[in-house]
Amino acid sequence: MGRGDLSDAEWARLKPHLPRNVGRGGRWKSHRKVINGILFRQRTGVPWRDLPPRFGKWKTVYDRHRRWSADGTWDRLLRAVxxxxxxxGRIDWTMVGVDSTVVRVHQHAAGARKHTPRLQGKRTHPERHQPDEALGRSRGGLTTKIHLAxxxxxRPLALLLPPRQWGDGPQMTDVLDRIRVPRPGGGHPRTRPECLSADKAYSSRRNRRYLRRRRIRHVIPERRDQRAHRRNRGSTGGRPTGFNRDQYARRNEVERTVNALKGNRAVATRFDKRAYVFQGTITLAAIRLWLRP
Known part of the structure; x- marks a missing residue:
């Protein structure tokens, strides 16, 4: 076992949920070696062609990562773990944090082809292609924004790559709607935390109504302009929003989750041209966090 490879305990957690051999030629052989190759590239950020020979052919490693990113295998593995x-009992539902982070896009991740005959093929999964590939432009160049809960x-419960540089506030409901933890005994998946923490960027009437409707307590500070507007309206402005400073101190947990994800070089800097492939890279980083005790 090399540095950064799956340990025996992590492999024992992941192995029961992996796809079984299907089709001709036994194409799903050597799951552990291939996944270790994907993890090596994710941790170091090296080009796929520069993978060490111990992981096998680089094309096999890349193709499996791209395929599992496109057909939702990484998403299913994340829900399974x-x-x-x-x-x-290892999930702390008492407090869930929502936040976003900006990722610098490498120059090699730009310029993905669009509307070519090759992309219309079945194996390329054209339905997963985004028109803008989740790329936005800022003063520092091209960036991608990651929203997570x-x-x-x-550890991440849900991940979202919105188009371009959409604001944080409107994405809160979409991120929370992605929280779906299956129950082993069947039934509806678990989707509702007890309390939610977020910064001022998520303070809006729309978000607070959404949380009240789902009966989720929240710790979101009110922005100064919103507070002044509410006071100027007098009795029609509504009651002051509740805020518990001690509970808000736990917002550092989601920020530390972001740091853990961006400890992988292929997450901190986007090298993938396609948004769905980069989504798979982030999802695998989240799976690794869940596999650890």
């Missing part, structure tokens, strides 16, 4: 953690144990 989350379900195992919930059954073991994290539980109290500093």
């Amino acid at each position: 989350q379900a195992d953690a919930d059954a073991e 994290s539980e109290g144990g500093r």
Whole structure:
């Protein structure tokens, strides 16, 4: 086992949920070696062609990562390991944090082809292609924004790559709607935390109504302009929003989750041209966090 490879304990958690051999030629052989190759590239950020020979052919490693990113295999694995953690009582539902982070885009990740005959093929999954590939332009150049929800144990519950540089506030409901932890015994998946923490960027009437409708307590500070506007309206402005400073101190948990994800060089800097492939890279980083005890 090399540095950064799956340990025996992590492999034992992940192996039962991996796809089985299907089709001709046994194309799903050597799952562990291939996944270790994907993890090596994710941790170091090296080009796919520069993978060490111990992981096999680089094309095999890349193709499996791209395919599993396109067909939702990484997403299903993330939900499976989350379900195992919930059954073991390792998910802290008392406080879930929502935040976003900006990722610098490498120059090699720009310029993805659009509307070419090759992209219309079935194996390329054209339905997963975004028109803008989740790229936005800022003063520093091209960037990608990642929105996520994290539980109290500093592990991601949901991830979202919106188009371009959409604001944080409007994305809160979409991120929370992506929290779906299956129950081993069947039934509806678990989707509702007890309390939510977020910064001032998520303070809006729309978000607070959404949280009240779902009966989720929240700790979101009110922006100064919103507070002044509410006071100017007098009795029609509504009651002051509740805010618990001690609970808000736990907002650092989601920020530490972001730091753990961006500890992988292929997450901190986007090298993937396609947004769905980069989504798979982030999802695999989240899976690795859930596999650790």
